[in-house]
Amino acid sequence: MNIAQCQLCGQQKKLLRHSHVIPKFMEKSIKDDLHRMKLKKNIEDPRPGIYIQKGFTVRDILCATCDNHILGRLEKYLSEFIDSPDYQNTIVKRSRRIIPGTLPSHRFNVDYTKFKLGILSIVWRAHLSNHYFHKEIDLGSFADILKDMILNQSAGDKNFFRISIFALTTDMEALKIVMQPFPVEVADFKYLLFLISGAMYFIETKYNPENTLFKTHLKEDGTLIIPVLNMELSKVFINAIFKREDGFELLLRI
Ligand SMILES: [Zn+2]
Numbered sequence: 001m002n003i004a005q006c007q008l009c010g011q012q013k014k015l016l017r018h019s020h021v022i023p024k025f026m027e028k029s030i031k032d033d034l035h036r037m038k039l040k041k042n043i044e045d046p047r048p049g050i051y052i053q054k055g056f057t058v059r060d061i062l063c064a065t066c067d068n069h070i071l072g073r074l075e076k077y078l079s080e081f082i083d084s085p086d087y088q089n090t091i092v093k094r095s096r097r098i099i100p101g102t103l104p105s106h107r108f109n110v111d112y113t114k115f116k117l118g119i120l121s122i123v124w125r126a127h128l129s130n131h132y133f134h135k136e137i138d139l140g141s142f143a144d145i146l147k148d149m150i151l152n153q154s155a156g157d158k159n160f161f162r163i164s165i166f167a168l169t170t171d172m173e174a175l176k177i178v179m180q181p182f183p184v185e186v187a188d189f190k191y192l193l194f195l196i197s198g199a200m201y202f203i204e205t206k207y208n209p210e211n212t213l214f215k216t217h218l219k220e221d222g223t224l225i226i227p228v229l230n231m232e233l234s235k236v237f238i239n240a241i242f243k244r245e246d247g248f249e250l251l252l253r254i
Pocket of ligand 1: 009
């Protein structure tokens with residue numbers, strides 16, 4: 001039994017051996033009937049990849065209360081949103097038939113605090129993970145701020161860690177990929193990019209009102225607008241990010 005300090009509540013408690021970084025429900029579309037996924041070093045790697053059955057976890061960071069009640073509640077909220085017919089029908093199904101040259105978007109109403117903290121709790125766990133897959137996510141001094149926000153169920157300032165989501169549509173199985181998350185720093189724009197099952201999550205780490213990626217960010221009143229990139233745009237985007245010299249690790253459908 002491992003008694004140590006829980007990274008969220010700070011109490012000395014028995015810690016769970018494993019906590020998922022990306023909630024299981026977000027990996028559902030990637031798993032086959034035998035719950036298997038494939039881990040590849042790089043999209044262009046000709047080798048078949050390694051079969052794995054469990055997404056990446058972080059060891060010994062959370063007590064059961066924090067994992068089940070605090071993070072569990074946020075995950076439940078996210079899963080209700082992502083599994084809802086509204087999201088599945090508008091984003092996942094209909095978006096495959098987008099007319100080239102258009103950039104439609106869908107408007108949702110969400111609980112601002114739960115949604116924001118749900119996404120940020122994934123980012124926070126990726127920061128704590130020692131796994132190679134999450135090696136580029138380092139929140140530095142923001143980690144403690146995020147921890148306090150999650151613990152106190154507070155969404156923080158509206159301009160702090162803004163979140164924007166874009167949906168991808170492609171025949172390249174992009175809807176069935178989890179990509180190694182990474183930070184982007186271009187001029188004065190700083191954000192993290194997580195690609196999970198066809199949705200790109202942009203998380204701003206330095207507020208910049210000029211950053212057009214955050215035009216449709218999640219608003220305090222719960223408005224969430226998700227632009228959907230058509231097939232051509234999705235391919236351009238995917239090809240651009242996959243071109244990185246050392247590549248990205250990916251979880252794919254077998
Ligand atoms: Zn705890």
